[in-house]
Amino acid sequence: MGLEISSIMDHWLHTETQLGSTQAMTGVLSTATVNGVPHSRVVALRELDEKGALFFTQRISRKVEEVLKNPIASMTIWLPLSKREVVLEGFVEPLSLTENQHYWELYPRESQLRFWAYAETSGQPISEPGILDQKLKLLRDQYSEQTIPFSPEYCGFRLTPTRIYFYRYLTDRLSEVIEYLKGPQGWKKHYLSP
Numbered sequence: 059m060g061l062e063i064s065s066i067m068d069h070w071l072h073t074e075t076q077l078g079s080t081q082a083m084t085g086v087l088s089t090a091t092v093n094g095v096p097h098s099r100v101v102a103l104r105e106l107d108e109k110g111a112l113f114f115t116q117r118i119s120r121k122v123e124e125v126l127k128n129p130i131a132s133m134t135i136w137l138p139l140s141k142r143e144v145v146l147e148g149f150v151e152p153l154s155l156t157e158n159q160h161y162w163e164l165y166p167r168e169s170q171l172r173f174w175a176y177a178e179t180s181g182q183p184i185s186e187p188g189i190l191d192q193k194l195k196l197l198r199d200q201y202s203e204q205t206i207p208f209s210p211e212y213c214g215f216r217l218t219p220t221r222i223y224f225y226r227y228l229t230d231r232l233s234e235v236i237e238y239l240k241g242p243q244g245w246k247k248h249y250l251s252p
């Protein structure tokens with residue numbers, strides 16, 4: 059069943075990309091504080107399959123604080139060109155240092171520089187945006203001929219789902235919904251009324 063789920067995800071992401079999307083691997087991550095105050099934001103997905111959704115962020119960000127205290131979260135991936143939606147519900151866990159370092163090395167050089175430019179102040183007030191441009195320029199000069207070192211602020215998380223929901227919005231016939239629920243015996247599939 060896991061392969062079936064991954065195959066639907068691959069197919070849906072591929073279809074969205076074929077229709078012209080450059081942002082198919084993007085999801086809305088919803089978390090909540092321990093008091094249940096919700097908060098959602100967009101993240102880029104590095105991997106998406108039945109094992110979950112992998113994303114990266116800055117260690118000092120609000121989402122990190124929230125998921126470390128309350129790991130229950132959901133991720134909604136909206137594919138507007140194909141009018142499809144994938145929702146993952148489950149638990150968010152941090153990657154190990156070794157995994158973070160591995161993914162850092164796969165990150166494009168320009169993205170590494172940009173990350174260094176804002177990671178330490180992410181989410182904090184700054185006097186004006188130009189100071190980050192200056193920081194980026196200094197970093198470019200500093201590392202012009204060198205490998206960009208791993209930023210300890212770079213941290214990845216995997217949302218491991220216990221429920222995956224696929225919604226196809228159709229206009230020529232009725233919409234289709236499939237739900238997969240993970241139990242002790244593995245995934246169970248249900249068709250739901252839209």
Ligand SMILES: Cc1cc2nc3c(=O)[nH]c(=O)nc-3n(C[C@H](O)[C@H](O)[C@H](O)COP(=O)(O)O)c2cc1C
Pocket residue numbers: 084097098099100101102103113114115116119120121122181
């Ligand atoms: C297209 C797009 C992609 C984004 N990708 C990421 C990402 O991969 N990681 C991240 O931390 N923030 C990403 N952001 C910014 C977040 O949506 C969010 O504004 C920021 O991380 C602060 O969130 P927080 O205060 O809830 O931690 C992205 C925003 C957009 C619009």
